Amino acid sequence: MLTISQLAATAGVTVRTVRHYHHIGLMPEPERDASGYRRYSAQAAVDLIRIRTLADAGVPLVRIDALLHAQPAEFAAAITDIDAELQRKIDQLTEYRGRIAELAVGERLVLPPEVVAILNRMRDLGVSEQRVRLERDSWILMQALDPHVMPQRIREKNAGFDDPETLRLYLACDQSVDWNPHDPRLDQLIDDLDAWEIEHERDGSQPGYLKLVSSRISEASPAWQRIVDALAHRADRRRTAGRKRTR
Amino acid sequence: MLTISQLAATAGVTVRTVRHYHHIGLMPEPERDASGYRRYSAQAAVDLIRIRTLADAGVPLVRIDALLHAQPAEFAAAITDIDAELQRKIDQLTEYRGRIAELAVGERLVLPPEVVAILNRMRDLGVSEQRVRLERDSWILMQALDPHVMPQRIREKNAGFDDPETLRLYLACDQSVDWNPHDPRLDQLIDDLDAWEIEHERDGSQPGYLKLVSSRISEASPAWQRIVDALAHRADRRRTAGRKRTR
């Protein structure tokens, strides 16, 4: 007769593991001696080794009991099944590795290299780091919520930086971050931006992620909040007027 | 401002996931509205998406917070580390697959083909299925506890089946399973077995696993128990006598 630690040593597992198998019903509880110690037969050693053989092959404990009593055909089917499951997990981890490899540094964390290039171009143009982070976050949201517009936006953004007027407005906005919301320079800036939107046929309507973007911009600075609100208001008035005329 | 389900939908996770991240401190709890509902800023959406980008690449949640605030060098180091961990898991699962593939059917579950061949040879010789199972279990124990003697035992076993006297004794033992322990035929059998052990220079001493084997044999039948006990007793007497003579 064996004690629990002898049994465990025989199968190369811990005492805790044996008790765990009793707990989940994978092995029956053996007889106890006078002082309540478990006493195992040699049969138990054989059973435990067979269980471990399966467990060491990655078979989940819940499936082992059925497998030990299965006919060859069922057994083969179950093995095939478990193998497929293992393969699935391997594929999952392999995909993880692929993604991890792409997370090289910093902003590459989420964004494609074209966008990283845009952010670096902004830094070169003297845009504040705060504004660059906001821009980065806008791209993150865009990628999460509306990824198919990314190439288009990337082209537009680069074109904007190539156009002197657009660039001037962009940098002016950047400067205005800590202006007082009632600063008269803001009125001029808003007029210019509104004109820019009309010229570029932006109607100020915002699909999904853009609401989050402008929400973030408003959160960042009172001056910017005023700009966003004013532009939205004007665009809204234009749409209303447009409907009147076409009615 | 976003509700929790809007935030979750934005990042493509469940509401439960967001609450879980609050619980473990990965995301700070946001403001609550008058009725106690969580209210999220657009910033929270960005943060959650960045978290999920890492989580979707297999980064454990506990490590994400540090990673989000890491410098590029630390970040790269951590990524390398996590990648190694993923590779380790993949290797583990791949080894599982290899083992699973070897678990073709029934006795192949644990035993090398030579042993399976021995078991089949026993069946062909007319040995009872009970005895075959006992034999199989003996090999299982041997493989677990003393694997390096396997080739030797396999040769001995096959040699035994090639020898008519050994084979006769083997089959006689098999027959005796349900004899009464006081059956006079047992006395003769024990004499023959003892003689066989002397001739083959077996001294009846038992290393590790053999104790378990004979323990299992004894458990299986009272007649066998008597055989095991009698042989052990005689071998013991011989050893004592041997020591006396050599003293």
Next chain:
DNA sequence: GGTTGACCCTGACCCTGCGTCAGGGTTGGA
């Protein structure tokens, strides 16, 4: 016969990353 160290027992919490109740309160539209 007392001590010491190695065992044994049960019960319970810990890890991961959430899913899934249970048992409520809130909101917004028909």
Next chain:
DNA sequence: TCCAACCCTGACGCAGGGTCAGGGTCAACC
């Protein structure tokens, strides 16, 4: 006013054990 669809907290469950905590037992040695 009612109903569906939200929201809240709290708790258990999963796989496979690890790791205390707080005790009892056994064997050997002094």
